[in-house]
Amino acid sequence: MRKLPQNDTSKAVVVYDxxxxxxGKQPLIEQVHAFLLRPVPSSGAAADRCGFEPNDVVDAFCCAA
Structure with a gap:
């Protein structure tokens, strides 16, 4: 997967489950910049073996104002 530059103006429509x-009646739908999207986690046997444990270091993104 290639990383998009932050000045890329591509957008994607996100529908939240x-x-x-x-x-309060419809799913939230918004447009977000493509460079903020992350790939879908892999699936399969390798991904199923990788669970989280307490105190694991994880990748996270916060967009607090």
Whole structure:
């Protein structure tokens, strides 16, 4: 997977499965810059063996204002 530069203007539409829009009835849908997207985690036997344990270091992104 190639990394997109931050000045790339490409956008993607994201439909959240577990977040609702302000009316509380529809799934939340928003456009986000493509460079903020992460790939889908791999699946299969190797991924199934890799569980999280307490105090594991993980990759995270916070966009706090």
């Amino acid at each position: 577990h977040m609702l829009s302000d009316d």
